[in-house]
Amino acid sequence: MRTTRLGGSAVHASELALGCAGIGNLYHPVTDDAARATVEAAWNAGIRTFDTAPHYGLGLSERRLGAALRGRPRDAYTISTKVGRLLVPNQDDSHGDDLANGFAAPASHRRVWDFSADGILRSLEASLDRLGLDRVDVVLLHDPDDHAQQALREAYPALERLRAEGVVGAIGVGMNQSALPARFLRETDIDVVLLAGRYTLLEQEGLAELLPEAAARGRSVVIGGVFNSGLLTAPRPGATYDYAPAPRPVLERALRLLAVTERHGVPLRAAALRFPFGHRAVASVLTGARSPEEVRDTVEQWRRPIPDAVWDDLRAEGLLALNTPVPVPTPSAPATPSKEPS
Incomplete structure (x- = not known):
């Protein structure tokens, strides 16, 4: 890998x-x-x-x-x-x-x-x-959401x-929002942002400011929460989003995503895993697991080829903005795709 x-x-x-x-x-x-x-x-x-x-x-x-x-x-x-x-x-x-x-x-x-x-x-x-x-x-x-000033001035x-001093190799911030990490990118010399849940196939809040800022400064972003608390693994009534039951409009959007990927024979979670790598600032995707079976499934889905037509149809149906970078071309082996300019 x-x-x-x-x-x-x-x-x-x-x-x-x-x-x-x-x-x-x-x-x-x-x-x-x-x-x-x-x-x-x-x-x-x-x-x-x-x-x-x-x-x-x-x-x-x-x-x-x-x-x-x-x-x-x-x-x-x-x-x-x-x-x-x-x-x-x-x-x-x-x-x-x-x-x-x-x-x-x-x-x-x-x-x-x-x-x-x-x-x-x-x-x-x-x-x-x-x-x-x-x-x-x-x-x-x-998560310094409510402690921004102390985090910037002291931490x-x-x-x-x-x-x-060489005690640690890289430093950064890990959060479930994009605005404060973008401020850290502008005002400090951090190496990396861990952005959870805010740059996924379901929503791309991080694309507005954080990801372009990281790319312009040569900093890296690790994407967590690519399944939006499980919603993109199996969207159905009662599925969770941001650790709570998904609101109806969010669930409906996830179901539309599912319909597009299934039309091409691609599991939604496979597309969700691969999607963030379209942006050149993304260095890694972070996924949780509690068993070997979950790990093996994640790796299998990540390696699955994604036809370019999947991204085309998601754009055509208004589920991805036209300027959203996507992985191209999709590999048939576990290599990293080339990336569109962001």
């Missing part, structure tokens, strides 16, 4: 990356053995980039990922983790579970927002301990110093 350098850094990301919220018990429990097997399946498929965070299962994802990669050559893979939420132990022994935050894990800790310089250093140190590593490759500011300079 091909890798791409992230921005101006020396860090590379594989075209597909494994998002590790699932092995942190996102919504449902996963056993230690299943988590290890999921990471192993990704490795066997050629995936060499793994994204985690303290938020995922209150550190469970980081612990499991570190254990699963132990023994692998350290220079052979890229690990991305996040900062901005400190995990503070709960004093009450009867703490229950963390399902209110989406994770089927014991609520042994609570999350405390902290984008101060000291908070960034403490968060990274704790992540390294959970991962069992002496370094990570990428550190992202995680970012701390990350910049860590990068200058």
